[in-house]
Amino acid sequence: MKRHLTLGLAALLATSGLVHAEGVVNLYNWGNYTSPELLEKFEAETGIKVNVTDYDSNDTALARIRQGGHGFDIVVPSNSYTQTWINEGLVVPLDKSIVTNHGNIAPEWVDVDFDPGREYSVPWQWGTTGVIVNTSVFKGDINDAGIIFNPPDELKGKINVIPEMSDVMAIAIYYAGGEACTMDMDVMRKVRDMLVSAKAHWKALDYGTVDAHAAGDFSAGIYWNGATMRARLQNEDLAYGYPTTGYPIWMDSAMVLADAQNTENAMTFINFILEPENAAMISNFARYANGVTGSEEFMDEVMRNAPEIVAAPELMAAGRFSPACSQEVNDLQSQIWTEVLQ
Amino acid sequence: MKRDSHRWKWILVSPALLVLILAASGPLLIVAVYSFLSPGNMGGVAWDFSTDAWFRVFFKRDIFEPENVTLNADHLAVFQRTIWLSLQTTVICAALGFPTAWFIATRPANRRMIWLFLITVPFWTNLLIRTFAIQEMIRNTGTLNTALLWLGVIGEPIEMMYTDFAVLLGMSYVFLPLMVLPLYAAMDKLDFRLVEAGYDLYASRFQVLRHVILPLVKPGFIAGSILVFIPSIGAYVTPRVLGGGRSMMMGNLIGLQFGQGRNWPLGSALAMVLLVIVVVALVFYLRITTRETGGRDGQS
Numbered sequence: 284m285k286r287h288l289t290l291g292l293a294a295l296l297a298t299s300g301l302v303h304a305e306g307v308v309n310l311y312n313w314g315n316y317t318s319p320e321l322l323e324k325f326e327a328e329t330g331i332k333v334n335v336t337d338y339d340s341n342d343t344a345l346a347r348i349r350q351g352g353h354g355f356d357i358v359v360p361s362n363s364y365t366q367t368w369i370n371e372g373l374v375v376p377l378d379k380s381i382v383t384n385h386g387n388i389a390p391e392w393v394d395v396d397f398d399p400g401r402e403y404s405v406p407w408q409w410g411t412t413g414v415i416v417n418t419s420v421f422k423g424d425i426n427d428a429g430i431i432f433n434p435p436d437e438l439k440g441k442i443n444v445i446p447e448m449s450d451v452m453a454i455a456i457y458y459a460g461g462e463a464c465t466m467d468m469d470v471m472r473k474v475r476d477m478l479v480s481a482k483a484h485w486k487a488l489d490y491g492t493v494d495a496h497a498a499g500d501f502s503a504g505i506y507w508n509g510a511t512m513r514a515r516l517q518n519e520d521l522a523y524g525y526p527t528t529g530y531p532i533w534m535d536s537a538m539v540l541a542d543a544q545n546t547e548n549a550m551t552f553i554n555f556i557l558e559p560e561n562a563a564m565i566s567n568f569a570r571y572a573n574g575v576t577g578s579e580e581f582m583d584e585v586m587r588n589a590p591e592i593v594a595a596p597e598l599m600a601a602g603r604f605s606p607a608c609s610q611e612v613n614d615l616q617s618q619i620w621t622e623v624l625q
Numbered sequence: 626m627k628r629d630s631h632r633w634k635w636i637l638v639s640p641a642l643l644v645l646i647l648a649a650s651g652p653l654l655i656v657a658v659y660s661f662l663s664p665g666n667m668g669g670v671a672w673d674f675s676t677d678a679w680f681r682v683f684f685k686r687d688i689f690e691p692e693n694v695t696l697n698a699d700h701l702a703v704f705q706r707t708i709w710l711s712l713q714t715t716v717i718c719a720a721l722g723f724p725t726a727w728f729i730a731t732r733p734a735n736r737r738m739i740w741l742f743l744i745t746v747p748f749w750t751n752l753l754i755r756t757f758a759i760q761e762m763i764r765n766t767g768t769l770n771t772a773l774l775w776l777g778v779i780g781e782p783i784e785m786m787y788t789d790f791a792v793l794l795g796m797s798y799v800f801l802p803l804m805v806l807p808l809y810a811a812m813d814k815l816d817f818r819l820v821e822a823g824y825d826l827y828a829s830r831f832q833v834l835r836h837v838i839l840p841l842v843k844p845g846f847i848a849g850s851i852l853v854f855i856p857s858i859g860a861y862v863t864p865r866v867l868g869g870g871r872s873m874m875m876g877n878l879i880g881l882q883f884g885q886g887r888n889w890p891l892g893s894a895l896a897m898v899l900l901v902i903v904v905v906a907l908v909f910y911l912r913i914t915t916r917e918t919g920g921r922d923g924q925s
Contacts, residue, residue, distance in 0.1 A: 342668050342884045349669065367667045446870045448885040472689050487787040487869030498766040500786070610666055610887070617886035618688055624873045624881075625699040 306331045308548040311348075311355040313535065314339055316408075318568035325555050331548045348373055348540065356543035357552060359407045362534045363449065363607035365397040374538040376402050381550035384557035392534070392574040396604065404536035405553055406574030408509075408565060411602055412450045412531045414524035415496055415506040415514065425524030426598060428458040430503055432481045439484040441502035443495070446488040448620045449613075450531055451478075451505055453605050457529030464608035471615065478623045488624070496521060508591040509570035516585065523591040525598040531605035534574065653900075660893035668887050678890035682898055700878070700895075707875040708902070710789065710864075711857035714796040715804075718853045719846060721797070722804035726845075729805075730812035741809065744802050752799065756866045759795050760786065763867075787869030795863040800856060804849035811845025844914065851910045855903050875899050 310317065314337035322333045336355065338344040341364045347353055349371075360368055368374050379385060388401055398404045416425045421438055423430075432455060434442060444451055453463050455478055461470035486501065493510055495501055497517035506514075508523055515521040537556065539549045555561055562573040563581030572592050579587060586592065608616065660678050662670040685697040729740040747755060762768050763785040770782040785791055815838070823833040839846075861876035870877065875895065882892030 340884055342887065346668055346883075364667070443869075468689055475688070482871075485871065487871050489787075489866075489869045495764065498764075500765045607667075610664060613887050614664075615688060617881065617888065618685075620886070621699050621873075621878070621881070624871070624877075625702045 306545060306548050307334060308332075308357065308545050308552050309334045309336070309355045310357045310359075310552070311336050311338060311344060311353070312357075312359045312407075313337065316359070316535075316569050318564045321556070321561060321564040321568070324561065324564070325552060329548075329551060329555070331551065333552065351542060353542075354544060355540055356545045356549040357537055357539055359535045359537050362395070362397045362536070363605055365404055365536055365538070366607065368538060369398065369403050373541055374403050375541050375543075375546070377405070377539070377553065378546075378550045381547065382554045382557070384554050387557045387559065387562075387575050387577070389574050389576045395534070396606070398536065404538045405557055406562075407535045407537045407556070408569060408571035408573050409532065409534035410571040411508045411525070412445075412447070412454065412505065412533065413508060413511075414526060415504050415511045416522050416524055417496070417499065417502040417518075417520050418522050419520040420502040425522055426527050427524065428454050428526035428528055428530070430524070431485075431505055432458055432477050434481070434484045434503070438503045440486055442485045443487045443489055443492050443501040443504040443506075444485055445490060445505055445507070448616060449605065449608070450533075452616045452620070453531045453603075454505060454526060454529070457603070458526065460528075463531075463603065463605055464612045466612060466615070471619070475619045475622065478619065482623050493517070507571075512570045512585075512589055512591040515591070525594055525601060527598070527601050529601050529603055532602040533605060656893045656896050660890055660897055662890050664888045664890055668883075668889065670889050675890065678888070678894040681891055682894045703873050703875060703878050704898070704902075706872060707858055710792060710796070710874065711854050711860075713793055714800060714857045715850050715853045717793065717797040718801050718804040719850065722801060722808050722849060723846075725801075726805050726808035726812055729809050730815070737813075741806075744805050747799075747802065753862055753866075755799065756795055756862055759791075759798065760866060763791060763794070786867065787871055789868070789872075791867040791869075792864050792874075795867040796857055796860055799863065800853040803852040803856070807848040807852065808842060808845040811842040811848075815841050847910060847913055851906060854906055858902055858906075859899060 308331055310333055312335060317335050322335070326332055338347070341361050344358055344360060345364060345367065348355070348358060348368075358368070358374070377385065382405070385401065385405070388406060392406050392409075393401050395401070414425060414428065414430055416430060418425070420441070421430065421435065423435065430438060431442060431444065452474070455474045456463060456465055456470060459470050459473040459477060461467055461474070465471065489495075492501065492504070492506075493514045494517070496504065496506070496511075496514040499518075506523075511521065511523040515523070537553055539546060539553065543549050556565065557575055559575055559577035560581045562575035562578040566573045566578065566586060567583045570586065570589075570591075659670050661674055661676065663673040663675045663677070665671045681697065682700060683697055684694055685699065687693040687695070725744075729737055729744075732740060760767070764770070765782040765784065765786065767786075769785075770779075773779045774782065785794075819837055819841070820833055823837045828836070859876050860874055861880060864870075864872075864874040864877055868874075873881070875898075879892050879895045879899065882888045882895065886892070
């Protein structure tokens with residue numbers, strides 16, 4: 284999920300200062316996702332220098348680490364990939380003698396499907412994939428995926444959908460009345476027909492569109508909550524809708540690699556980001572929630588009551604953790620996806 | 626003595642040969658092998674022989690009625706769009722490149738290097754950055770539309786982003802120098818006395834262009850067309866950024882299989898198809914050029 288635009292270089296440059304360091308830790312993370320201030324603070328406190336390298340998709344990261352010889356210590360995959368990393372032995376269990384802040388993980392984020400008890404991973408950030416709408420163009424109910432799949436006239440030709448197959452499929456399947464990763468062919472046929480006819484009304488399937496939404500190039504779209512918030516801070520007319528038929532929740536978690544060169548430093552860093560104050564720095568930078576207890580009080584004012592993060596309980600309840608689909612299901616979805624994008 | 630120098634030639638050429646074999650043939654071989662394997666879990670390949678990837682390049686088992694096998698219209702549409710957009714790009718580059726190269730070739734000899742140098746300036750900047758710059762120019766609230774709206778030339782922004790027009794604009798801009806340079810090389814060698822002879826024999830300007838200049842610079846056209854067509858076929862960044870990912874070209878279709886589609890064998894098979902298209906274009910090129918020189922040899 285490339286929800287972080289293309290400005291990762293800034294973070295990289297900020298971390299490459301010539302400071303004497305007692306050691307290093309090599310972080311392999313999503314682009315434009317790591318707060319430079321966080322890294323400065325870590326270095327000041329521990330003397331350990333952090334090098335950040337960007338990736339732009341879960342598949343890229345997994346393929347590169349599987350090859351070996353990468354030199355990274357920490358990786359931050361999404362929930363649907365976390366178990367693959369664990370099952371393939373690419374990551375090691377957390378060293379609880381160093382990760383003493385393990386108890387700071389918010390209770391609802393401890394016993395997660397992808398890593399029960401959090402033996403291997405700690406929360407980095409989490410968010411949702413929903414609908415962005417320009418309320419000056421569309422006046423109706425925004426908590427509705429139909430805006431995208433069966434767009435009203437005023438939105439036709441003004442929609443951007445993130446080219447993230449699994450997210451878009453999940454929202455479409457929920458809207459068609461199915462469960463994520465379903466093999467119910469009646470549902471999938473509906474999904475296929477719906478997507479093919481909806482695409483005629485989509486203007487683009489593009490990633491880094493915060494500015495384009497803010498400038499009014501698009502009037503609606505499927506988008507991530509944090510990215511929507513960044514756009515809304517530039518343009519007050521933008522709002523984030525939570526499709527009541529269902530929408531995906533995701534979480535990226537930090538893990539230590541099995542072939543890490545600096546395992547101890549990596550564990551120290553993992554422990555560091557579980558401090559509420561430090562977790563808040565991550566969120567203040569990328570605008571997503573983090574899953575660490577007590578971090579809210581250190582967050583920017585605009586984050587604390589942001590409608591993209593805090594919503595009415597009945598809207599929050601429609602969110603579902605997107606599981607990783609089996610190869611068979613993924614294959615079916617990518618055939619439909621190819622038909623949509625042909 | 627002679628054998629010795631022969632051996633030295635081979636020793637000197639061997640590093641280049643080694644690099645070629647390892648860097649070109651090696652990966653190609655891997656791609657070829659991968660195209661006959663099965664998809665691995667979450668990407669990668671499983672070492673089970675399968676021709677399924679090749680079957681799926683061309684045929685499609687209906688998702689909902691598996692016994693119903695048809696030609697894969699989705700893939701064919703992508704191939705067709707790719708070839709069509711690449712041909713259009715080539716024609717646009719030729720149309721724009723010819724006058725440009727002519728302009729340079731007819732400058733005084735000491736100025737030509739400056740003009741040629743200017744042609745290469747865009748290569749100083751990364752392709753992605755140039756593509757995003759075009760996006761800034763042509764988007765609805767971009768430079769061009771804002772200026773035209775302000776001047777009152779148009780009342781509504783012109784929809785240019787995320788269309789085939791945008792893709793063609795981007796590709797033509799990026800590949801234009803690849804057409805200008807070989808055309809210039811051909812014109813540089815052009816004997817202008819032949820042009821004068823044409824005029825002396827009462828040929829009109831058009832006749833001189835048609836019967837004297839064009840035949841003489843034809844090798845430049847052919848070389849330029851090949852240089853533009855081949856990278857156009859494999860374009861990835863331009864259709865994704867300027868086309869908005871709405872309609873795929875082959876590069877994007879292949880990228881999808883290695884990424885979210887998690888079907889590396891299918892991606893490999895599609896990459897081989899791309900290679901075949903390039904080889905066909907090159908064979909076509911060789912046949913045209915050898916026929917040219919062959920004919921001349923026959924006369925001499």
